[in-house]
Every structure is written in C-alpha cells, then in structure tokens.
Amino acid sequence: MKKFYLTKQGLENLKKNYEILKELRRIKIQGGVPEILESEDLNPEYLSYSEDINLLDSKLFELKNILENTEIIKKPSLEKQNIIDFGATVVVGIDGQEDEFMIVDPLESNPSLGKISSESPVGKALLGHKVGDEVIISSPIKIVYRIKKVKYDSL
Amino acid sequence: MKNVLEFLLNAGKLKEIPRTGFVWLGIKNPETIAQHIFRVVFLNWVLGTRVTPKINLEHVIKISLVHDLCEVYAGDMTPYWGLLPKDEKKKIEMLKRWVRLPKEVKERRDKIKFKKEEKSLQRLIKDLPFKIRKEIESYWLEYERMISREGRFSKQGDKVETLLQALEYWGDSPDSPVIGWWEEVEDLVDQPVLREFLKKIEKRFYHKGNVNGELDFFLELGKMKARPQKEWKDQKLRRYETVAERSFLTALLTWVLGEKAGLKMGSAIKMVFVYNVYEEIFSKKGNFDFVLDSNFKDETINLWDQVKKLSSFEGKFIKEAHWLIGYLQALQYFKENPNFPILDWFKEGKGIITILDLLELKNEMEEKFLPTKKRKILGIN
Numbered sequence: 001m002k003k004f005y006l007t008k009q010g011l012e013n014l015k016k017n018y019e020i021l022k023e024l025r026r027i028k029i030q031g032g033v034p035e036i037l038e039s040e041d042l043n044p045e046y047l048s049y050s051e052d053i054n055l056l057d058s059k060l061f062e063l064k065n066i067l068e069n070t071e072i073i074k075k076p077s078l079e080k081q082n083i084i085d086f087g088a089t090v091v092v093g094i095d096g097q098e099d100e101f102m103i104v105d106p107l108e109s110n111p112s113l114g115k116i117s118s119e120s121p122v123g124k125a126l127l128g129h130k131v132g133d134e135v136i137i138s139s140p141i142k143i144v145y146r147i148k149k150v151k152y153d154s155l
Numbered sequence: 156m157k158n159v160l161e162f163l164l165n166a167g168k169l170k171e172i173p174r175t176g177f178v179w180l181g182i183k184n185p186e187t188i189a190q191h192i193f194r195v196v197f198l199n200w201v202l203g204t205r206v207t208p209k210i211n212l213e214h215v216i217k218i219s220l221v222h223d224l225c226e227v228y229a230g231d232m233t234p235y236w237g238l239l240p241k242d243e244k245k246k247i248e249m250l251k252r253w254v255r256l257p258k259e260v261k262e263r264r265d266k267i268k269f270k271k272e273e274k275s276l277q278r279l280i281k282d283l284p285f286k287i288r289k290e291i292e293s294y295w296l297e298y299e300r301m302i303s304r305e306g307r308f309s310k311q312g313d314k315v316e317t318l319l320q321a322l323e324y325w326g327d328s329p330d331s332p333v334i335g336w337w338e339e340v341e342d343l344v345d346q347p348v349l350r351e352f353l354k355k356i357e358k359r360f361y362h363k364g365n366v367n368g369e370l371d372f373f374l375e376l377g378k379m380k381a382r383p384q385k386e387w388k389d390q391k392l393r394r395y396e397t398v399a400e401r402s403f404l405t406a407l408l409t410w411v412l413g414e415k416a417g418l419k420m421g422s423a424i425k426m427v428f429v430y431n432v433y434e435e436i437f438s439k440k441g442n443f444d445f446v447l448d449s450n451f452k453d454e455t456i457n458l459w460d461q462v463k464k465l466s467s468f469e470g471k472f473i474k475e476a477h478w479l480i481g482y483l484q485a486l487q488y489f490k491e492n493p494n495f496p497i498l499d500w501f502k503e504g505k506g507i508i509t510i511l512d513l514l515e516l517k518n519e520m521e522e523k524f525l526p527t528k529k530r531k532i533l534g535i536n
C-alpha cells in the first residue's frame with residue numbers, strides 16, 4: 001500500500017474534506033431515493049441520483065484510504081536539515097527576486113499557499129539539494145534557482 | 156424559475172468580462188472569462204481521459220465549468236493584485252515574470268482572495284436549489300483548495316490552458332510575457348498527462364515541430380472562443396455572443412434544470428459542448444482529423460448524433476436548452492436595441508420548447524424582457 005507523507009496541517013485539511021463530502025452525501029440522500037421504475041421504464045431521476053451517490057462514495061473511499069495510509073512528516077536529524085526533503089521550507093533567489101515555499105506531497109500541494117508538489121519540475125529538481133546550490137529549470141526557458149535557506153521550523 | 160433566470164443572467168456576465176492579465180499586457184479584445192472556461196472544460200475532459208488511475212470525468216468537467224464563476228462579482232483577481240506599480244513600464248516588466256513572495260505573504264493574500272471569491276460565488280448561487288448550490292460550492296472548493304485528484308487535475312489544466320492562450324497571443328518571442336506563465340506551470344503542474352502535453356506545446360511553439368493532432372484540436376477550439384454564433388451573422392451588434400460563450404451558458408442551464416428533469420448529467424454536459432462545437436467545426440470540414448483518440452471520437456460523435464437526431468431525452472433537452480440560451484441573448488440584444496428583430500425569435504419559440512421546466516423558463520424570460528406593454532407595441536401576444 002502506498003504511503004502518503006503529509007504535514008500535520010495537511011492531514012487536518014484532508015480530514016475536513018472528508019467531512020465535507022460526507023455532508024454532501026447526506027444532503028443528497030436527504031430528499032429520499034427516487035423510485036427505480038417509472039411505469040415499466042427505469043426512472044431517469046433514479047439513474048441520475050445513483051450516479052451521483054456512486055461518485056461521492058468513490059471519493060469517500062479514496063479519501064479514507066489516504067487517511068489510513070498517511071504518516072506525518074518528521075523533522076530530519078540536525079545534520080540533514082540543510083538538505084531539501086519533504087516538508088522543507090526553501091528560500092530561493094530567482095533573477096533578483098526572492099521566493100519562498102514548502103516542498104510537499106502532491107496531495108498537499110497548492111502553490112498559491114506556498115506549497116509546491118515534490119513531483120512538479122521545481123519540486124523534483126530541488127529535492128536533495130542544499131544551501132548554496134544552483135538548480136536550473138529549463139522548459140523552455142532556463143531559470144536558475146539559487147538556494148539561500150532551507151528550514152524545517154514549520155513541521 | 157425566477158432564481159434560475161437571474162442566475163443565468165448573472166453568470167452570463169462572464170461573457171463580457173475580459174481576462175485581466177491579458178488586458179494589462181495590452182492584448183486588444185482579449186478572451187473573456189466564459190471563453191476561457193469553455194476551453195478549460197474541453198482540455199481537462201480530453202486529457203483527463205488518459206489519467207491513471209482513472210479520474211471521474213463528469214466531476215472534472217463540472218469543476219472546470221464552475222472554477223471561475225466566482226469572478227462574476229469578485230472580478231478576475233490575478234496573482235498580481237495589489238502588487239503592481241503605477242509606472243506603466245515597471246508594471247509591464249513585473250507582469251512578464253511570475254510573482255515571487257515569502258510563504259507567509261502568499262498565505263495571507265490567498266486568504267483574502269479566497270474569502271472574496273467565496274462570498275462572490277455564494278452571492279451568485281444563493282437562490283439556486285439547495286442541492287445544486289452545495290454541489291457547486293463543493294466543486295469550486297475542490298478546485299480552489301486542490302483537495303481531490305479531480306480538483307488538482309482541473310486546476311493544473313486551467314493553468315495549462317492559459318499558457319496555451321498566451322502562446323497563441325505572443326508566440327515564442329523571447330521578450331514576451333509568456334515566460335511568467337511557464338514559471339507558474341513549472342511550480343504547479345505535476346500531473347504526467349499534463350506534463351506530456353506541455354512538452355507538445357513546447358515542441359510546437361518553440362521548435363516548430365510536428366505534434367499529433369490533439370493540439371490542433373485545441374487550437375481549433377481556441378478559434379471558437381471568438382467566433383460569433385451563426386444566428387448573429389447578419390446582425391449589427393455591439394458584441395457578438397460566441398460559440399464558446401453559448402456552450403458555457405447552455406451547460407450551466409443544463410446542470411441547473413437537468414438534475415430535476417432526471418438527465419444523465421455526465422453525458423448531458425458533454426453533449427452541450429460537443430453539439431455546438433462539432434456543428435461549427437465538423438459540419439463544414441466534415442473530417443475528424445484532429446481527434447486522434449478513437450474512444451473519444453466515437454463517444455463524442457455519438458453524443459452529437461443524439462442531439463441532431465433527438466434520439467435521447469438528453470439530446471432533446473440540449474437542443475431546446477441551446478435554443479433557449481440563444482433566445483435569452485436575443486432578448487438582451489433587444490433590450491439594448493429596440494430595432495433588434497426579436498419578432499422572428501418570438502415566433503420561432505412558439506413551438507420549439509416542449510420540456511416543461513424549459514417552457515417555464517422561457518415564459519419567465521418573456522415576462523421580463525417582453526412585458527405586455529412591449530408586446531402590444533410589437534403587435535404580438
């Protein structure tokens with residue numbers, strides 16, 4: 001079974017989403033289940049209803065599976081804290097600008113919140129590097145990332 | 156039914172709101188938000204078919220359809236909001252590159268944006284039936300917070316579509332702002348199918364290489380963003396409703412009223428997009444060279460057929476909904492210009508709508524835009 005490595009906050013969010021979906025399912029079934037047959041034909045309302053419920057059930061199943069197979073990311077040992085790994089908050093210099101983000105599991109990623117997927121080109125390229133390294137991302141224009149800081153304080 | 160009409164009129168405002176980033180960067184008559192949504196739906200649907208393990212495409216299509224609805228009232232809040240200098244030159248320079256900020260600032264800005272957009276979405280959908288409202292909210296949240304595989308895929312596809320549009324505007328010119336969009340997707344896009352598609356985009360635009368016809372299909376769809384619906388071709392109008400925009404609003408109508416009517420929503424919304432677009436692209440060209448995946452080709456031709464031949468309830472519903480959204484646009488044109496030939500539409504509408512909920516909506520539209528006084532002047536009843 002695949003393991004998911006999430007931050008504490010990431011796990012909390014996932015639990016919240018699970019509850020939202022459960023609530024949506026509850027709302028869907030609240031109005032009662034439509035009759036399966038309408039005279040001798042399958043009732044289209046029932047078909048539409050059962051499609052929706054199946055969809056929600058598969059989402060709930062997927063989330064439950066993730067929740068059961070998640071491990072919280074732990075801080076690496078002191079000597080490894082200058083190396084970029086899951087959960088690292090990285091400060092990089094890019095063409096005179098400074099950017100800061102955390103490298104996380106794809107499940108938790110959301111660049112608008114400063115969380116970059118470990119499987120994105122930037123995340124992949126930075127993993128394993130340390131302060132002082134230069135990493136080039138090139139599709140299709142070369143962009144140099146100069147690693148200035150690596151922190152694990154928010155874990 | 157008034158609630159549905161108000162919803163459609165308000166959501167329809169996205170047909171008139173241009174995408175801010177392209178306006179700032181000097182594109183004349185850039186795409187509207189509705190036009191962008193149109194191709195995001197197609198791109199996420201077509202590429203979504205190849206994702207493994209499978210993702211739910213109905214879910215993806217609905218997420219794509221609602222992802223920017225919040226912009227009706229919140230406007231198009233780009234990542235640059237509140238950051239741009241007044242000096243025009245400096246502003247353009249900043250817009251050419253991706254926004255780089257401390258993590259804590261990103262979180263703070265996202266919170267403000269999220270609240271504004273959430274409020275805007277709730278205002279837009281507040282009078283819709285409870286179940287649909289909850290569904291729209293939850294889909295939007297999945298996109299916004301990237302909280303499901305479908306939500307993550309849809310958001311990534313959304314940004315890939317914007318990059319493609321930027322390349323269509325600027326091409327590979329080295330000093331163009333396209334680099335900013337590349338930087339964004341390098342941070343965001345980790346989905347292998349989308350990564351592979353980005354390689355094709357790169358090959359086509361930067362190395363002038365041949366890629367398979369799928370990209371041609373999306374580029375052809377891009378033309379539908381600005382192509383006027385054929386009903387308007389003989390009219391002089393302030394702005395023309397386009398093929399993309401008709402599809403966008405018809406899909407929303409189908410969703411909102413179709414559930415109650417018992418439509419199989421998965422195929423019904425797909426049918427909306429296929430019908431309008433295939434009528435435009437393939438009725439004239441008569442070939443399917445663009446669409447290489449045979450399953451997709453077979454599925455979509457079948458959906459197109461169901462509308463043309465009215466061979467399923469969904470097909471019949473879509474044909475009527477498509478006409479009704481056209482009529483709504485005609486009534487709005489008439490409101491702006493009393494010389495608009497609304498009489499033809501009114502007469503045509505007498506026998507065209509047979510589905511009860513759509514008929515009720517049509518009556519509501521006529522009550523709003525053609526009250527008794529106006530009908531008397533026009534000599535209609």
